[in-house]
Amino acid sequence: MSGPTIVRLDEETYTVAETITVNLAYSLTFQGLSYGTATIVPATGLAGKPMFRCLSDCYFKMLQFDATALAGYGTGAGEDAIRFVGSGTYNEVKDCTLDRFYNAILDSTDAEIWVFETDISNAQNNGILVHGAVAGVTVKVAETDFIACNVGVNLSKGSNATIQLASGAYYNTGGTAILYQPGTFTSFTSISITGNSWNNSGTYISGFDFTRTDERDANATLENNAGAGDSKPKCFINVLNNNVNTVTITPANTWFKANWGTNTASSTTKWTINDNRITYQPDNLKNAWFNIAGNLSVNNANRVISIGVVKNGVTATRYGETTLRIVTANQPFQFSFVVYLEDVAPGDYFEIYYTSANNGDVIKIQDIQWLAYAE
Known part of the structure; x- marks a missing residue:
């Protein structure tokens, strides 16, 4: 591999029986020919494992990730679609669908991920799990729908984090749209949650406390989210x-x-x-x-x-x-x-x-x- 590479997937269904680990010197893009034409599904050997584990820059575009093709897959811990585990990497998920994974997307380091115009459905644990063990994690999500997920976006662990959640839709069936856990998500450079909507089922945005005298959450911006009050002072x-x-x-x-x-x-x-x-x-x-x-x-x-x-x-x-x-x-x-x-x-x-x-x-x-x- 001598430079950035695009792997184009035809109008077919592709099975994954072992975790695909990406650890390359250049960025790698997995891309369908058009929206909804290429589908990636788990096979028997993938039970208990994620589909993709990315240590270097990865882009996923116009792909369908469907966990329902393997009975029970996605209901157990570890059965995630994409894990971004490479420190300091830049990654994108765009024009994709991800259905019934345990965690659809996991960022466990300081990797930067952008999620655009994507549908995440039926996530058994989290649609996007931010669990950054390294300071500086960056997650930016725009024009993305979370449908019937247990938790849409879980800010579980991080420090000096940058979080931007904009213009998303959260269609809960009793779960939580956005969960902030300040006990382990200890500091942030910026949190901006703006212009989102919610179907008034379950819990919308949880964990922030703007009444505190220690100013812990004073610099988080939660504004113009339909169904929730603004956090303006x-x-x-x-x-x-x-x-x-x-x-x-x-x-x-x-x-x-x-x-x-x-x-x-x-x-x-x-x-x-x-x-x-x-x-x-x-x-x-x-x-x-x-x-x-x-x-x-x-x-x-x-x-x-x-x-x-x-x-x-x-x-x-x-x-x-x-x-x-x-x-x-x-x-x-x-x-x-x-x-x-x-x-x-x-x-x-x-x-x-x-x-x-x-x-x-x-x-x-x-x-x-x-x-x-x-x-």
């Missing part, structure tokens, strides 16, 4: 009936962080919430806006109170600053304001501050709702 804080916590303004016109005690309720995606503080987690910069509404009171009549958002503790600049003219002492006065911020960066934190034009005023926020969103 957002959070909500609710405080109800704070009658205890106050702040005394002294001297006048000095900005103080609002104190309402513990939040009554909150929810978050990629923000860290600590009472009157929200901290942005992701590495990528986004524009953000806040909708804030509530009521506050002051212990003296005829007071001018200002309220706004402070970024990173720097009170010289306030965002959404609003002035309230309160006539009655100790009477809750409603307020609302909107804040828009550009290029919010990782670690930026935001708090609500207020001040009074008079020294010694005691301000109390009784109720507040704070909605934050970034995109």
Whole structure:
């Protein structure tokens, strides 16, 4: 073999009785003449073994892999269609069908694989199993359907991984479409799961937790997947009936962080919430806006109170600053304001501050709702 080679398969059915191992100096392509014309099936000797084991660059195009031709094949561990086991290799599966294998496709190293316009059906364990024992595994899947698989894509093991799952369709029959296992899939350079669809059977996307304060999943992107909410950064804080916590303004016109005690309720995606503080987690910069509404009171009549958002503790600049003219002492006065911020960066934190034009005023926020969103 003196260079990259294409093995063209005619309109026939080809049996595989022993695992085909590819370990060559150049890339090798297995290709049918047209979509659906060449079929590869297991023979008796293949029981308990995979069809292909690729240690060097391999491309599979316009082929049908059919495990059903051998009774029981594909139901046992090891009976996979294609295993990519070569470190640092580049591989493609395009315009193929794979039916009833244990794992249709397995990436067990740092091999890079691209799967395009392929149908994976009835996988007994996983349609695509990412189990990278070497850091740097890359798996990119587009325009691929997963039909009646136990698990469509299983992110089982990996580190410094790059994962892109785009424009796929997951037609479960009670299984899981996309499974992320952070206990062993410990780190990633990028995870992007976008534009996919699901038939609302079984479980869609499992394993991610965007509420964590340790930011483990903050840089994973899950957006525009029909049937699932986006992972864009957002959070909500609710405080109800704070009658205890106050702040005394002294001297006048000095900005103080609002104190309402513990939040009554909150929810978050990629923000860290600590009472009157929200901290942005992701590495990528986004524009953000806040909708804030509530009521506050002051212990003296005829007071001018200002309220706004402070970024990173720097009170010289306030965002959404609003002035309230309160006539009655100790009477809750409603307020609302909107804040828009550009290029919010990782670690930026935001708090609500207020001040009074008079020294010694005691301000109390009784109720507040704070909605934050970034995109």
